[in-house]
Amino acid sequence: KQEVTQIPAALSVPEGENLVLNCSFTDSAIYNLQWFRQDPGKGLTSLLLIQSSQREQTSGRLNASLDKSSGRSTLYIAASQPGDSATYLCAVKETGANNLFFGTGTRLTVIP
Amino acid sequence: GAGVSQSPSNKVTEKGKDVELRCDPISGHTALYWYRQSLGQGLEFLIYFQGNSAPDKSGLPSDRFSAERTGGSVSTLTIQRTQQEDSAVYLCASSLSATSGNTIYFGEGSWLTVV
Numbered sequence: 199k200q201e202v203t204q205i206p207a208a209l210s211v212p213e214g215e216n217l218v219l220n221c222s223f224t225d226s227a228i229y230n231l232q233w234f235r236q237d238p239g240k241g242l243t244s245l246l247l248i249q250s251s252q253r254e255q256t257s258g259r260l261n262a263s264l265d266k267s268s269g270r271s272t273l274y275i276a277a278s279q280p281g282d283s284a285t286y287l288c289a290v291k292e293t294g295a296n297n298l299f300f301g302t303g304t305r306l307t308v309i310p
Numbered sequence: 311g312a313g314v315s316q317s318p319s320n321k322v323t324e325k326g327k328d329v330e331l332r333c334d335p336i337s338g339h340t341a342l343y344w345y346r347q348s349l350g351q352g353l354e355f356l357i358y359f360q361g362n363s364a365p366d367k368s369g370l371p372s373d374r375f376s377a378e379r380t381g382g383s384v385s386t387l388t389i390q391r392t393q394q395e396d397s398a399v400y401l402c403a404s405s406l407s408a409t410s411g412n413t414i415y416f417g418e419g420s421w422l423t424v425v
Contacts, residue, residue, distance in 0.1 A: 232414065240418055241314075241416040241417050241418040247413050287352075296360070297343065298343075298355070299355075303352070
């Protein structure tokens with residue numbers, strides 16, 4: 199069964215720092231990988247979707263990379279802001295499967 | 311609609327009662343998912359609908375849980391004889407089509423507390 203791990207579970211950084219969040223998965227036969235953001239008491243907001251044939255995707259200050267062979271993805275956040283404080287979740291969709299497998303997330307706090 | 315809509319946003323129920331949670335997906339989205347998120351836990355897949363195909367119920371934790379999707383749009387998740395361990399956030403999501411690898415959009419969830 200696919201297992202998705204996110205380390206660290208929590209991270210605090212001062213405003214303005216660049217940071218990297220990590221996601222690893224055990225089965226490389228994935229269809230795509232998606233990064234989400236979840237604010238307290240809210241649902242999930244999709245940030246970036248990387249198809250299995252892609253190596254990275256960028257949106258504004260966010261850049262997500264995918265290395266299928268090593269079972270890893272990273273989410274890079276440039277010039278962090280207090281508004282970036284949230285829990286970040288990665289999820290993989292396997293080829294031929296209907297559901298997403300989620301990590302337990304990294305809780306990010308950006309200190310003003 | 312503009313986004314995935316879920317109701318109720320909060321529900322407190324007594325142990326043993328039945329509850330119904332509703333999800334209204336984004337218009338035109340054929341794929342619909344239900345997930346459960348317990349406190350401090352990751353998201354747990356419950357059930358998946360794609361168009362008029364038979365749903366994938368492989369994630370439903372027990373026969374007290376059921377879901378239906380009428381007319382390929384609105385979905386209802388029903389939990390019968392609720393137990394305290396059913397307390398969680400129930401999240402609904404939709405996408406244009408699961409097979410095309412489209413972005414999945416989530417609602418804000420229904421927070422269920424069983425007392």
